[in-house]
Amino acid sequence: MKKKGEKIFILIGIILMIIIPLTSAGFIDWFKKTITGQATxxxxxxxxxxxxxxxxIIESIxxxxxxxxxxxxxxxxxxxINVVLNDTDGVNDINDSSVQANISNTADGITRSNTSCVHLGDLDAQRANYSCVISMWYWDIQGVWNVSASGEDLGTKVRTHNISETNLSLGILKALTINPLLITWVTVNPGGTNAKASNETFVNNTGNYNSTINVTGINIYGETITTESINVSNFTAGSTNECDITGVTASYLINNTAVTVNNTFANRGNLSIGSGTGQEKIFWCIPNVPYVSSQTYSTNSSGGWIIAY
Structure with missing residues (x-):
């Protein structure tokens, strides 16, 4: 009986050793950590x-x-353009990368934008200041341009727009270049007709002014017999490569007087595009060559002709 009791006691002990660890997660964790060395x-x-x-809120532009x-x-x-944004939830709620500004003109239908304005700093706990740089170009139309800005916050993600009460005003820029700087007739015979110049003149509009082109011509004098001259009224300036004496596409010049060249226009625009954008041509002709001495006649002594808007 004694041995039988000892066996029962040992069996109960073994059962307890199995059950107790299963009911204690701490023991299992301790056991795993002890055996593997890894944290559980x-x-x-x-x-x-x-x-x-x-x-x-767009507070100011x-x-x-x-x-x-x-x-x-x-x-x-x-x-x-300096833009101030205000958020009552604090400046940390403003999405700095969302701030944009644009300048637009309804007459030309042009909008110039900056979609990556720079955060200059915080003015206080709610207001932040941003700088937006936008390039305007020499051909941009003169007059009033609308200025606006927008931005988002991180909370509502609603883009708020605002138009500035102070619009931008672009002035008129009258400017041009011409090429080449010399008008030549290689060989012209006295009494000849419809003598076209060897080259036309390219007028490049380097401003934003739109108007017709004027030419102020001066009588040209002989370089050998300086007392002889060709009256500038013998010349025409036109918009097409022909000697038009009807006055439709060409105009007769008048000494020391600005004459509008028919059918020409300043044609403002981006010259770098090419294809005639921002450019006009003037063609020259002597419809009836006068009977004068054979020599070279030029503006050397009288002064050059003036091309202007």
Whole structure:
């Protein structure tokens, strides 16, 4: 009986050793850690960003150099717009990368934009300042341009737009270049007709002024017999490569007087595009060559002809 009791006691002990670890997670973890040497639990970081519920407000838009902007001949000009955004949920709720500005003109249908304005800094807990640089070009139409800005916050993600109360005013830029600088007739015979010049003149509009082209001609004098001259009224300036004496596409010149060249236009535009954009041509002709001495006649002593708007 004694041995039988000892066996029962040992059996109960073995059963308890099996059951107790199964009912104790701590023991199992301790056992695993003891056996494997690896941790069975690790800490994890928790981060929650609470975004605001109020939309951002475009508080102010200011054009540096307002009100009048002077363009640069044949070049672009950077216009700086300062924009202040206000968010009652705090500046940290403003999406800095969302701030944009644009300048638009309804007459031309042109909009110039900056979609990546630069965050200059925070003015206080709710307001942030941004700088937006937009390039205006020499051919941009003169007059009033609308200035606007927009931005988003991180909370509502609603894009807020605002139009500035102070619009941009572009002035008139009258500017041009001509090429070549010399008009030549290689061989002209006295009494001849419809003598076209060897070259036309290209007039490049390097400003934003739109108008017809004028030519102020001067009588030309002989380089050998300086007392002889050819009256400038013998010459025509026209918009087509023909000697038109009807006055439809060409105009007779008048000594020391600005004469409008028929059917010409300043044709403002981006010269770099080519294909005649921003460019006009003037063709020259002597419909009836006068009977004068054989020599070279030029503007050397009288002064050059003036091409202008």
């Amino acid at each position: 639990n690790l800490p994890t970081n928790v981060s929650v960003t609470i975004s605001g519920t109020n939309d951002v 200011r054009v540096v150099g307002y009100p009048d902007i002077t363009l640069i001949e044949g070049q672009g000009k950077d216009i700086t």
